[in-house]
Amino acid sequence: MIALPVTSTVASILAIVMFPMTLQISIRRAALGDVVFGDADDAALRRRVRAFGNFVEYVPLCLVLLSLMEAQGASFLWLWMAGGLLLVGRIIHALGMLFAKSPAPRVVAMVMTYGSFLIPAGWLLANPRG
Template sequence: MELISSLAVTTVFIALFALLQVPMTMAVGFRRAQTGIQFLDAGDEVLLKRMRAHGNFTETVPMTLLAMAAAELSGAPAYLLWAGGGALLCGRLLHYRTLITSGFGNGRAVGMLLTLAPLLVFPVYVFWHLAGLRN
């Protein structure tokens, strides 16, 4: 219980992102059921978009949440954790929506920037803390 209470903000985002992954995974499965495509994408553009949106989420969210947990355990202020988690959430939703609807556009780029910002900020904070640059 003590570890969970010391990861209060990160725990909220872990639960939220776990719930978000369910419909993304199901969207891929439903399209596979509709098309009968069991492996890869067989050239189906809708399936490919859903697979890449789900894959990109899966590639970026876990490491960012681990970095967030490390920052929280290192004493990062709550505003930094909430801002970083919020940026990640907005970034992933914007990226997913853009990729699914049009496949390209500014929303995808902004979504990646909002994803990469906390992926960079959280580990920098940890190293800053470890170097003794924080009280």
């Protein structure tokens, strides 16, 4: 059995980060009268849904790449660089989507997120296992 301690840690932290994001959506939907679909043309709900949506659009592929990299023997330095960029980038992006007036935090967060999938992709291509 292959142990993936870095990927497991990063995935667990991201699951904890995801929980308040989804809870905020549920709370807002209930406050609006139990809106089940769409955003009821409510800016706050729309912002929460997009912050969560962006999170789930990037995190799964990044975790798959991180786990492949870890399973193929990448060093902890490479793994934590990619995993750390993912963690910090996703947290900054969510906070930026939910609270910031300026797009600057989201821009920084997206650059970090790009690194979190380009580093493993590059590493995997440079270190093929056959």
